[in-house]
Amino acid sequence: xxxxxxxxxxxxxxxxxxxxxxxxxxxxxxxxxxxxxxxxxxxxxxxxxxxxxxxxxxxxxxxxxxxxxxxxxxxxxxxxxxxxxxxxxxxxxxxxxxxxxxxxxxxxxxxxxxxxxxxxxxxxxxxxxxxxxxxxxxxxxxxxxxxxxxxxxxxxxxxxxxxxxxxxxxxxxxxxxxxxxxxxxxxxxxxxxxxxxxxxxxxxxxxxxxxxxxxxxxxxxxxxxxxxxxxxxxxxxxxxxxxxxxxxxxxxxxxxxxxxxxxxxxxxxxxxxxxxxxxxxxxxxxxxxxxxxxxxxxxxxxxxxxxxxxxxxxxxxxxxxxxxxxxxxxxxxxxxxxxxxxxxxxxxxxxxxxxxxxxxxxxxx
Amino acid sequence: xxxxxxxxxxxxxxxxxxxxxxxxxxxxxxxxxxxxxxxxxxxxxxxxxxxxxxxxxxxxxxxxxxxxxxxxxxxxxxxxxxxxxxxxxxxxxxxxxxxxxxxxxxxxxxxxxxxxxxxxxxxxxxxxxxxxxxxxxxxxxxxxxxxxxxxxxxxxxxxxxxxxxxxxxxxxxxxxxxxxxxxxxxxxxxxxxxxxxxxxxxxxxxxxxxxxxxxxxxxxxxxxxxxxxxxxxxxxxxxxxxxxxxx
Ligand SMILES: Cc1ncc(C[n+]2csc(CCOP(=O)(O)OP(=O)(O)O)c2C)c(N)n1
Numbered sequence: 001x002x003x004x005x006x007x008x009x010x011x012x013x014x015x016x017x018x019x020x021x022x023x024x025x026x027x028x029x030x031x032x033x034x035x036x037x038x039x040x041x042x043x044x045x046x047x048x049x050x051x052x053x054x055x056x057x058x059x060x061x062x063x064x065x066x067x068x069x070x071x072x073x074x075x076x077x078x079x080x081x082x083x084x085x086x087x088x089x090x091x092x093x094x095x096x097x098x099x100x101x102x103x104x105x106x107x108x109x110x111x112x113x114x115x116x117x118x119x120x121x122x123x124x125x126x127x128x129x130x131x132x133x134x135x136x137x138x139x140x141x142x143x144x145x146x147x148x149x150x151x152x153x154x155x156x157x158x159x160x161x162x163x164x165x166x167x168x169x170x171x172x173x174x175x176x177x178x179x180x181x182x183x184x185x186x187x188x189x190x191x192x193x194x195x196x197x198x199x200x201x202x203x204x205x206x207x208x209x210x211x212x213x214x215x216x217x218x219x220x221x222x223x224x225x226x227x228x229x230x231x232x233x234x235x236x237x238x239x240x241x242x243x244x245x246x247x248x249x250x251x252x253x254x255x256x257x258x259x260x261x262x263x264x265x266x267x268x269x270x271x272x273x274x275x276x277x278x279x280x281x282x283x284x285x286x287x288x289x290x291x292x293x294x295x296x297x298x299x300x301x302x303x304x305x306x307x308x309x310x311x312x313x314x315x316x317x318x319x320x321x322x323x324x325x326x327x328x329x330x331x332x333x334x335x336x337x338x339x340x341x342x343x344x345x346x347x348x349x350x351x352x353x354x355x356x357x358x359x360x361x362x363x364x365x
Numbered sequence: 366x367x368x369x370x371x372x373x374x375x376x377x378x379x380x381x382x383x384x385x386x387x388x389x390x391x392x393x394x395x396x397x398x399x400x401x402x403x404x405x406x407x408x409x410x411x412x413x414x415x416x417x418x419x420x421x422x423x424x425x426x427x428x429x430x431x432x433x434x435x436x437x438x439x440x441x442x443x444x445x446x447x448x449x450x451x452x453x454x455x456x457x458x459x460x461x462x463x464x465x466x467x468x469x470x471x472x473x474x475x476x477x478x479x480x481x482x483x484x485x486x487x488x489x490x491x492x493x494x495x496x497x498x499x500x501x502x503x504x505x506x507x508x509x510x511x512x513x514x515x516x517x518x519x520x521x522x523x524x525x526x527x528x529x530x531x532x533x534x535x536x537x538x539x540x541x542x543x544x545x546x547x548x549x550x551x552x553x554x555x556x557x558x559x560x561x562x563x564x565x566x567x568x569x570x571x572x573x574x575x576x577x578x579x580x581x582x583x584x585x586x587x588x589x590x591x592x593x594x595x596x597x598x599x600x601x602x603x604x605x606x607x608x609x610x611x612x
Contacts, residue, residue, distance in 0.1 A: 032452050058451045062444070063477035070441040070474070074448020077435055078415070078456075082448065100438050213433040213449070215413035215456050223427035224435040225418075 012187035017152045017177065018043035020188050021085065021111055024159025026051060028193065030109070031080035032058035034071040036090060039123040040179035041113035044085045065090035069097040069110070076106040077224050079212035081163045085111035087179070088129050089120060092137070098172060099138030102241070103226030105211075107166035109159070111175040113182035116348020125179030126348040127271060130326035133176050134300040141238055143245045145252065146174045146299040148270040152186035154297075157196045164197065167209070169248055176299060178322070180272045180351065254297035255306045259285070263292030265365050266310060267357065268331050269320040270296050277320050279354035284361055291361060299327070307334035316365060317341045320357050322350070340364075378406040382431045391591025393581030394422055396548045397490055397557070398429050401461065404562045405432065408569060414457040415449050417442040421463035422496040440471025443478035446485045457568060459486040465495045468504040468528050475530070482539025482573040486564045489530060489576055492583040493602060500586030504528040507605050512586070531578050531611045542567045542575035543612040549582065549598035553608070560610070580606055 015023070018041055025033070033048040045061060052059035058075070062068040068084045075082035086094065091112045101108060112133065116126040131137075133146045145165060147158045155177060162173040213222055228234040256274075259281060260266060269277040274295040284291040294310060296303050311317070317339055319328040328343045335341055344360045346352050377383070380402035386395045405411050411432050418426040420439035427434035437445040442460035450458045467475050467489050478485065494512055495501040501514040505527050509518040519527075531543045542564050546557035557579055564575035580602050582594035589597060 032448070034448070060447070060451060063473050066441065067444040067447075067474055067477065070437065070444035071448035071451070073437070073441075074445040074450075075452045076448075077445075078449045078453050080452040082452075097438055097441070104435075213415050213435055214453055215415060216433050217412035221430075221432045221434070223433070225427060227424055227436060 010189050010191070012189045014185050015152055015156075015188040016043060016183065016185050017155045018113065018182040019047055020152045020156040021159045021175070021177070021182070022047045022051060023190060024156035025083050025109065026055070027190070028160040028163045029081050030057065030083050030163065032060075032071070032075040032082045034060050034062050034068040034082070034084050035086065036062050036065050036068050038087045038090045040115055040125065041085055041087050041111070041182050043182075044111070044113075065093040066097070069094040072108045072110075073097055073101060073106060076101070076108045077104070077213050079209060079214060083109040083111070085113065087113045087115045088117050088126070091129060091132070095132070095138035098144065099136075099140050099142060100226050101172045102142035102144065103140065104224050105170035106172070106224070107163070107170050108172050109162045109166060109175065110172055111159070111177060114176065114178040121348050123179060124349050125181070125183075125272060125322070125351065127178055127273060127322035128326070128348050129176065130299060130321070130323060133174050134302070142241065143248070143300055144172050144174050145169070145248060145301070146176050148176050148297060148299050149181060150271050150274045150295060151181065152184060153188050155181065156188050157191065160191070160193060161197045165252070169244060171244070171248070176271070178272050249301040252298060253301045253303045253306065255303035256293075256295040256297055258293040258295065260292035260294065260310065262290055264290045264314055265316045265318065265361065266292050266294050266314050267318045267320055267361065268294045268296070268307070268327070270299060270327060273320050273322050273352065276352045276354055277357055280357035280361065283354060283358040289361065289365065296327070302330050302334065304330075304334040307331060308336055311335045311338045314339060318361055318364060319343050320352065321345050322352070323347060378402050380406045380411050380431050382429055384428050386429065387425060388422065389585045391582055391584035391594055392422070392496075393492065393548045393579070393583070394490065396554060397488065397579050397581060398423075398426060400554070400558045400561050401459070401488060402430060403558065404565050405457070407562070408565055410457045410565070410569070413455065414459070415453075417445050417458070417460045419460070419462040419466040420497075421466050423461055423463065423490065424497070426461055440466050440469070441474055442466070443471065443474040443483070443485070443487065447478055447481070447483050450483060450485055454484070457486070457565065459488060459565070459568075461488045462490065463496065464489070464491045464493065464503040464505040468530050476534070476537075479534050479540050479574045479576070480537045482541070484568055484571055484573055486568045487574075487576040488561065489578045490581050491530075491578050491606065492581045494583050494586045496583050496586055500583070505530075505606070507602065527605050529606065531576070534576065535612050539574050540576070540612060541573040544610045545578040545580070545606055545608050547580035547598050547603065547608060549580065549595040578606070580608070
């Protein structure tokens with residue numbers, strides 16, 4: 001995937017993050033959307049309820065997030081591009097079926113417009129579901145490709161390419177956003193699939209996979225299941241999944257480096273926190289501090305190698321997250337203990353100011 | 366043998382795989398699988414059918430039925446069926462669920478898919494217990510019935526009353542066909558087949574939601590012989606769950 005693509009000078013339209021997510025999904029070929037209301041992402045279901053039927057696609061308001069994700073399961077196994085969205089408490093309810101989707105290797109897209117927790121928390125944006133998304137909030141040994149948009153354009157871009165990414169690996173893709181990004185308005189360029197993915201348009205054609213359940217006309221019956229009881233078969237299945245996850249690690253890592261060429265200190269931040277960190281780096285640069293930003297775009301697979309190689313060149317890392325320290329664990333692992341990794345966090349219900357991050361940066365260097 | 370072969374068709378339908386069941390002796394699931402398989406064959410819809418197995422003893426249904434079958438998380442088959450039927454409206458989509466799956470953990474899914482009038486068929490196997498996990502109380506366990514979690518018998522004050530799914534769903538306008546049958550004797554097996562056929566025809570004719578509740582034997586967990594279990598269905602279970610076309 002190409003990011004920060006500046007070659008395309010098409011007209012931009014102002015759009016809210018949650019709406020950009022819908023537009024991206026529709027442009028990406030979403031066949032069916034299922035969801036249950038929860039703030040701060042109610043715009044998604046409202047917009048989809050209007051837009052999806054206009055082009056003969058499916059919208060259904062389910063009785064719960066449990067049902068929504070299981071409807072996604074049904075449409076995905078029927079070979080269609082299915083999506084749901086929710087915010088943190090609703091995503092918690094989906095965890096069991098996310099595990100089933102991974103076990104059954106069904107592609108689909110799930111968007112989490114995170115809010116503060118634990119529990120009902122509040123409706124302000126947050127990044128506290130990092131662990132849940134990248135470490136497996138459901139049971140079993142599975143992984144979910146997790147994309148973290150840092151702005152409205154990326155809400156559109158990531159929704160656009162996520163179905164194909166999910167299909168490529170037969171795996172759910174999580175778009176891990178937050179209430180701030182979902183609610184804010186920014187100019188968006190409604191790009192084509194090719195210009196975002198850097199792939200040919202041919203890639204956007206719907207493939208007809210050989211595992212879909214749509215009636216056994218002209219072929220042997222198929223089954224899709226995650227219960228694997230035959231002697232040794234579950235272990236074999238898990239090895240196969242592990243190879244797939246390794247393949248994803250080797251091929252799908254995305255990371256955005258900003259002013260890292262001459263940097264001696266790096267802020268590692270994702271999503272909305274990276275946006276604030278950008279302004280903090282502006283202030284630091286003005287004050288003569290050579291700071292830069294490492295922004296993981298894929299939270300899983302995590303840019304381990306990229307962070308490790310950068311740690312050879314810099315003196316310190318500051319991780320800034322809107323939680324009390326989740327991604328920082330992965331940064332510490334990736335840095336191999338070669339440089340000190342400091343942390344600044346704002347838990348659910350709060351958001352940083354650039355000055356706050358800058359002051360912290362000053363203190364640690 | 367030759368005479369009976371002429372009188373009755375004993376060859377399994379093309380919709381059943383030549384596989385050995387893992388069900389206990391006297392269990393009703395095998396009979397109900399066969400009924401579903403025969404109906405699908407007779408309606409000529411094998412090649413456009415997608416079945417959904419539950420979590421429960423029938424989880425392996427995909428090893429027995431010779432058409433496309435998936436398995437849903439415990440209680441979620443009606444939501445999965447909805448997700449299939451909405452995107453493939455010309456396919457025949459049905460769920461096959463036990464009483465724990467449908468009437469306990471999956472109550473919301475069955476009520477709301479019924480209420481939406483989802484054009485699917487539901488085969489609901491009521492054996493008054495949780496077979497797969499070893500005979501615990503189900504929502505349909507009878508008053509006084511002993512299970513591994515009601516050792517003194519099901520009591521109203523602790524566990525409430527047996528849940529009557531058909532009666533609960535009957536007032537919902539999206540529900541177009543409801544029947545309660547049993548597989549405890551040959552006459553009832555024949556009636557069950559008729560009801561199951563109607564429930565699938567309801568879907569073929571795009572009328573809306575159809576459900577057949579089948580009272581079924583679980584001799585092992587009931588601690589009865591297979592014959593006693595059949596008798597218990599006829600003489601005891603049907604008092605709480607009367608048979609008939611409900612809607
Ligand atoms: C979320 C979840 N909870 C519990 C279980 C364990 N479990 C497996 S089958 C079952 C009950 C099955 O009973 P029923 O639906 O009546 O079907 P039967 O086995 O009697 O045919 C339970 C509780 C599970 N698999 N998943």
